Amino acid sequence: MTMLTLNRVTRYFGGLAAVNDVSFEAEANQITGLIGPNGAGKTTLLNLISGLDQPASGEIRFMDRAIQKLPPHKINQLGIARTYQNIRLFAEMSALDNIIVGMHTQGKAGLLSAALSLPGYRAEEKRLREQALQLAERLGLGSFCNTPADALSYGDQRRVEIARALAAHPKLLLLDEPTAGMNAAETARLGELILSLRDEGLAALVIEHDMSFIAQVCDHVVVLNFGEVIARGTVDAVKSDPTVVAAYLGEEEAADA
Amino acid sequence: MNIFSEFWATYGSVVQFALINMLLGISIYFTLYTGLLSLANAGFMGIGAYVSAALTIHAGTPFPVSLLVGALSAALIGWLLGLPVLRLRDVYLAIATLGFGEIVRITAVNFDKFSGLTLLGGAQGLDGIPKLTTPVSLLFVLFILCIFLVQLHRSRAGRALAAIRRDESVAATMGIDVYQYKLLAFVLGAFVAGLAGGFSAHLTRFVGPNDFSFSAAVNILAFAVLGGTLHWSGALVGAAILTILPEALRFMKEYRGIVNGVILVLVIIYLPHGLVNPKWIRGIFRRKEAR
Numbered sequence: 001m002t003m004l005t006l007n008r009v010t011r012y013f014g015g016l017a018a019v020n021d022v023s024f025e026a027e028a029n030q031i032t033g034l035i036g037p038n039g040a041g042k043t044t045l046l047n048l049i050s051g052l053d054q055p056a057s058g059e060i061r062f063m064d065r066a067i068q069k070l071p072p073h074k075i076n077q078l079g080i081a082r083t084y085q086n087i088r089l090f091a092e093m094s095a096l097d098n099i100i101v102g103m104h105t106q107g108k109a110g111l112l113s114a115a116l117s118l119p120g121y122r123a124e125e126k127r128l129r130e131q132a133l134q135l136a137e138r139l140g141l142g143s144f145c146n147t148p149a150d151a152l153s154y155g156d157q158r159r160v161e162i163a164r165a166l167a168a169h170p171k172l173l174l175l176d177e178p179t180a181g182m183n184a185a186e187t188a189r190l191g192e193l194i195l196s197l198r199d200e201g202l203a204a205l206v207i208e209h210d211m212s213f214i215a216q217v218c219d220h221v222v223v224l225n226f227g228e229v230i231a232r233g234t235v236d237a238v239k240s241d242p243t244v245v246a247a248y249l250g251e252e253e254a255a256d257a
Numbered sequence: 258m259n260i261f262s263e264f265w266a267t268y269g270s271v272v273q274f275a276l277i278n279m280l281l282g283i284s285i286y287f288t289l290y291t292g293l294l295s296l297a298n299a300g301f302m303g304i305g306a307y308v309s310a311a312l313t314i315h316a317g318t319p320f321p322v323s324l325l326v327g328a329l330s331a332a333l334i335g336w337l338l339g340l341p342v343l344r345l346r347d348v349y350l351a352i353a354t355l356g357f358g359e360i361v362r363i364t365a366v367n368f369d370k371f372s373g374l375t376l377l378g379g380a381q382g383l384d385g386i387p388k389l390t391t392p393v394s395l396l397f398v399l400f401i402l403c404i405f406l407v408q409l410h411r412s413r414a415g416r417a418l419a420a421i422r423r424d425e426s427v428a429a430t431m432g433i434d435v436y437q438y439k440l441l442a443f444v445l446g447a448f449v450a451g452l453a454g455g456f457s458a459h460l461t462r463f464v465g466p467n468d469f470s471f472s473a474a475v476n477i478l479a480f481a482v483l484g485g486t487l488h489w490s491g492a493l494v495g496a497a498i499l500t501i502l503p504e505a506l507r508f509m510k511e512y513r514g515i516v517n518g519v520i521l522v523l524v525i526i527y528l529p530h531g532l533v534n535p536k537w538i539r540g541i542f543r544r545k546e547a548r
Contacts, residue, residue: 050430072429082430090423101420105432107413111441114412115405121412168432 009058033218079171102167154181282492292422303469305451328451335447382465485531
């Protein structure tokens with residue numbers, strides 16, 4: 001089943017087409033890799049999907065609904081959550097509080113019930129807190145729950161961001177270079193986590209430069225270069241595609257290889 | 258006369274002004290905490306003051322009713338104003354809200370008689386308001402507000418406001434309706450400023466258009482800047498200091514304004530986050546736990 005469909009999506013910055021006529025699908029229950037050299041338009045694409053930016057033309061469909069004109073919070077409520085390439089945690093908040101903020105759509109207690117500390121509000125807070133703790137445990141953050149986010153190591157901050165995105169119970173997770181700043185062991189563990197989440201029914205779109213990570217987790221890969229899709233398919237098929245090799249290594253080396 | 262009543266006879270009004278200013282500090286804290294630089298609070302205070310005073314004088318409503326209707330009027334106008342201006346950010350929002358303050362002032366100046374009734378008193382202001390504000394009523398309202406703030410910060414709405422201040426677009430991608438929450442903070446601030454206006458009118462027994470001018474808006478901002486906006490108690494501390502300091506410096510006669518300004522500048526330079534930093538508060542609690 002197709003979960004996310006991009007149909008001829010284009011976004012200009014000035015005269016430059018950062019994303020040019022891009023079409024691809026991300027399937028439910030699959031991890032789709034989005035790779036390409038720096039400046040290929042990968043992060044722009046993620047911004048378009050998550051609603052932080054709007055395409056000049058084209059259509060983005062999520063679960064059979066056009067979302068390209070929706071504001072970011074509506075898109076999140078439909079079931080898309082994301083992380084950021086340059087980590088954007090709430091710095092002074094604890095790791096656990098960051099995750100609880102991510103649960104915004106999971107609660108519904110209003111201001112009044114909070115101000116009066118009604119039982120419904122207290123039960124909800126308790127439930128959110130327990131879920132956040134479980135999520136933190138699952139991502140190996142159990143011992144950092146009360147540490148301010150900006151005091152954590154780079155790899156731990158990445159995991160807090162992933163936990164914060166997962167806290168919204170998304171159907172589709174967008175990860176922007178999740179392994180950047182992680183060591184090999186952390187990267188391998190993250191790969192296992194993403195695969196286990198997929199087995200539970202989550203779909204993901206992953207931007208990544210670490211090709212072994214892509215090979216580990218991705219069912220399907222889309223290659224971007226200068227804002228255009230130059231190849232798509234399984235990891236092995238894409239790796240041996242001459243246009244992809246040329247995009248990464250340059251024309252001459254590709255010819256030599 | 259014992260020491261307390263002697264003190265109260267001299268400084269009672271200063272204490273009550275400090276309490277009213279604390280309310281104003283809280284009112285601007287709501288918006289600053291959400292990352293909004295709004296200077297409309299003096300205008301909202303004016304609306305609360307005029308509406309509540311006019312009600313008490315012309316309609317003879319009991320004080321709590323006048324006060325509440327005044328604050329609700331400020332909140333309603335705040336909502337109507339917030340709908341368009343909260344699309345703006347930073348300094349643009351500051352200028353738009355400053356313009357609103359001027360609208361309130363100029364409306365008050367030109368709105369003296371309505372169908373033959375002296376409603377707002379025009380440029381001369383409205384006097385003869387009964388003195389109904391008591392220290393107990395002020396403390397009561399302040400106490401309720403403090404409890405509300407503590408509860409707010411623990412709640413889902415409070416977390417959303419904190420998230421918006423730190424990173425608006427990240428907050429939005431986490432399902433938080435940024436615009437609605439900004440509007441909420443704006444309206445809460447307007448309501449509390451309206452309350453402060455009502456108390457002020459029934460304490461000084463006079464409401465004039467110049468009480469709510471540009472300098473009043475900046476003074477309110479100074480409470481929060483001095484005290485800090487990282488914790489709600491900062492606004493209280495800032496308001497208390499900036500009310501008491503001019504009185505404490507009275508022996509300096511004509512230099513007190515200068516000294517007052519120098520102290521403010523020194524705090525801003527050396528404590529850019531204000532006098533109250535939540536890290537210190539947490540530090541104190543942790544040390545106690547460790548013992």
